[in-house]
Every structure is written in structure tokens, then in C-alpha cells.
Amino acid sequence: MVDLAIVIVSYNTRDELRDCLESLQEAVRGFQHQVIMVDNCSYDGSAAMVRSEHPWVHLVIELEHNGGYAFANNVGLRAVGYGPGGSAALAHLQPEALPGYVLLLNPDTVVPCDALRKMLAFMDANPDVGVVGPKLVRKDGSLDKACRRSFPTPKVSFYRLSGLAKIFPKSRRFGRYNLDYLDVDAQADVDSVAGSFMLIRSGALEQAGPLDEAFFMYGEDLDLCYRIKQHGWRVLYYPEVTVLHIKGASSRKSSRRAIVAFYSAMRIFHRKHYRSQSCFLANWSIDLGVVLLCKWALLRDRLRPAQDKRVASA
Numbered sequence: 641m642v643d644l645a646i647v648i649v650s651y652n653t654r655d656e657l658r659d660c661l662e663s664l665q666e667a668v669r670g671f672q673h674q675v676i677m678v679d680n681c682s683y684d685g686s687a688a689m690v691r692s693e694h695p696w697v698h699l700v701i702e703l704e705h706n707g708g709y710a711f712a713n714n715v716g717l718r719a720v721g722y723g724p725g726g727s728a729a730l731a732h733l734q735p736e737a738l739p740g741y742v743l744l745l746n747p748d749t750v751v752p753c754d755a756l757r758k759m760l761a762f763m764d765a766n767p768d769v770g771v772v773g774p775k776l777v778r779k780d781g782s783l784d785k786a787c788r789r790s791f792p793t794p795k796v797s798f799y800r801l802s803g804l805a806k807i808f809p810k811s812r813r814f815g816r817y818n819l820d821y822l823d824v825d826a827q828a829d830v831d832s833v834a835g836s837f838m839l840i841r842s843g844a845l846e847q848a849g850p851l852d853e854a855f856f857m858y859g860e861d862l863d864l865c866y867r868i869k870q871h872g873w874r875v876l877y878y879p880e881v882t883v884l885h886i887k888g889a890s891s892r893k894s895s896r897r898a899i900v901a902f903y904s905a906m907r908i909f910h911r912k913h914y915r916s917q918s919c920f921l922a923n924w925s926i927d928l929g930v931v932l933l934c935k936w937a938l939l940r941d942r943l944r945p946a947q948d949k950r951v952a953s954a
Contacts, residue, residue, distance in 0.1 A: 642739040643671040644760065647716035649709055650747040651680040654689050656886055657747035661694045664745075666753040671760065674698045674739065676716045681706040708856035708901075709835070713744055723850050738842045744861075746836035748886040749776075755881045759839050762878055770844030770873025771865055773833025774881035775824065784885045785818040786834040788877040791866055792817065792906065794914055794922045801929040830877045831869070835861030837883050840868070847871040852912075857898060859905025866913060895941050903934035 646664070650657045657677075664675065676699045679687040687702045701715060717723060721738045741763060743756070755774065763769060776784035790796055799805045799814045809820035822828055838861060848867040851860045865875050907930050915923055 641737045642674055644741050645674045645720040645739040646743045646745055647676050647713055648745050648747055649678045649680055649712040650686045652682045652684045653747040654684045654686040657686055660747050660749055663751045667751045667756045676719050678712045678716045680712045710851035710853045710855050710860040714850045717850055740842055742840045744835050744838045750884040758881050768874050769876050770841050770868045771875045772839045772878050774837055774883045775879035776883055776885040783824050788819050788830045789832045790816045791831045794918050797926055825879050828877045830875055832862045832865035836885050844868045844873045854908055855905050857901040859909050899937045903930050906930050
């Protein structure tokens with residue numbers, strides 16, 4: 641049985657992907673694994689680079705159109721046996737059983753050589769944990785706040801959209817979205833970890849199902865964790881492992897589309913999980929707030945010099 645299947649979705653991130661795979665090649669030593677790289681219709685030669693420089697990668701799938709992050713990850717998940725269609729592409733590599741764990745990994749990460757061993761050992765020792773994520777840090781050493789979050793309930797969304805979360809980040813009431821009041825080096829049960837490095841137990845993924853392809857980019861990790869928690873699994877932030885996340889390597893290449901996708905994901909998540917439970921005024925306020933913030937973010941992005949283009953922060 642395969643211990644771990646790793647799905648990496650890449651969109652014009654050839655150089656970052658090269659560094660990621662170089663780190664991953666060391667990190668996967670010592671256990672049975674499959675690595676599937678899904679190229680989301682890149683034009684920078686990412687797939688050719690992987691085939692040429694990293695022939696140990698088990699499967700490279702080149703998509704004919706960019707259907708979004710969730711869509712591409714689901715293609716990779718189907719290749720290892722999840723969902724309809726099975727795993728014909730990897731029939732020569734695996735038995736009928738699904739891998740014990742699946743890792744969704746962004747190409748703009750650098751994985752320490754002992755990271756996967758520690759993460760798998762943690763999951764083996766905690767059978768009630770469905771998802772675990774490491775401490776993610778940026779190139780400057782700062783915390784990537786997306787690595788531990790609460791769900792954007794109407795109340796949490798209001799605190800974030802109103803600016804209260806930014807004004808009072810250490811407040812247990814107002815700072816709940818990014819959990820800024822928690823010690824960054826303390827293990828904690830959270831609502832969601834980041835899809836850039838999300839280790840998922842096979843049983844939890846089977847119960848929750850694949851990523852929701854209504855999310856083009858952003859929000860699909862929150863949604864998956866929400867559904868996994870609905871089935872009774874725990875989601876853990878595990879800072880014993882630290883992973884470098886360059887962040888935005890692909891989305892920055894199309895900052896306008898990334899901004900729209902970010903705010904669209906907020907509306908999709910709210911509509912899917914909270915709209916029916918909220919009053920008209922709350923729904924109207926959240927919709928309006930998201931639209932106004934999106935327009936403001938687009939205006940700021942338009943006024944920035946090209947070299948300073950960036951995407952919204954999760």
C-alpha cells in the first residue's frame with residue numbers, strides 16, 4: 641500500500657516548481673509514495689522541465705485549459721483513485737487500495753527533508769485527525785497567516801471586513817479569522833489549514849469528497865476542511881514542522897484575476913454554508929462589503945507599479 645500520494649498543481653511556476661521538487665525528492669525517502677504533477681495549462685515549459693529534470697515524478701498531467709486550482713487538484717486526486725474513473729493512469733504503480741494519506745502541495749513551497757516523516761508520524765499517532773498543516777513562513781521569516789484560520793462565519797467576516805480584526809489582532813473576539821491571538825509555535829485545533837500544504841487522511845477525504853470546483857482559486861481549502869469537520873474529524877495546526885511558502889508565485893502573474901477570485905471565493909463560501917442561516921441584513925451587508933473591498937483592491941492593484949503587483953492576503 642502506498643503511504644502517501646502528493647498532488648502538485650502548477651501554473652507557470654517552473655522555477656519555483658524545480659526548487660520544490662528538489663526539496664521533495666529528499667523528503668519522500670523512506671516510505672512508499674506517489675508524486676503527481678498537474679500542469680494547469682502553463683506556457684512556461686513546467687511540464688517539460690519536470691519530465692527532463694525529475695523523471696522520478698510518477699505522473700505528469702498536462703491540462704488543455706486552466707479550470708482552476710480545485711479542478712486541477714481533483715484531476716490529480718482521480719489519478720490516485722479518488723472519485724469516479726479510478727486510477728487507470730497509475731494502475732501499474734499501486735494496488736487497489738487508496739494511499740494512506742494525500743498531500744496537496746503548492747509548487748512555491750520548499751519542504752524540509754524531515755517534514756513528511758514528522759507529519760506522517762503525527763497522523764499515525766492521532767487517528768482522529770483528518771487534516772494537518774505545518775507552520776508556513778514567508779521568505780522574510782514572517783508567518784503565512786493562511787496556515788491556521790477560523791471559518792469566515794458572518795460574525796468573523798464582519799470583524800474582518802470592518803477592519804476590527806486588523807485593529808485588534810490579539811483579541812479572541814476580533815482576531816479569530818487568522819487566529820492571531822494564538823502562539824505561532826503552539827499546536828492547536830483550528831477550523832482550516834492552508835491548501836498550499838494540506839495533509840489529509842484518506843478516510844476523511846473519502847467521506848468529504850473532492851474539492852468544490854465552484855472555487856476557481858482560494859476558498860477551496862476552507863470548504864474542504866469545513867466538510868471534513870462535519871464528518872467529525874479534527875483539523876490541526878502542527879508547528880513542529882516549518883515549511884517555506886513563497887506564496888503568490890502563480891497568482892501574482894495575473895493579479896487582477898487572482899483578486900477577483902479571492903473575493904468571489906468569500907461570497908461562494910458564505911452562500912454555500914451560511915446564507916440560509918443568516919438574516920437578510922447580514923447577507924446583504926456581507927455581499928456589499930465583499931464587492932466594495934474587491935473594487936478597492938482592484939483599484940489599488942491598478943495603481944501599483946508592475947513589479948509591486950500582489951494578490952489579496954488570505
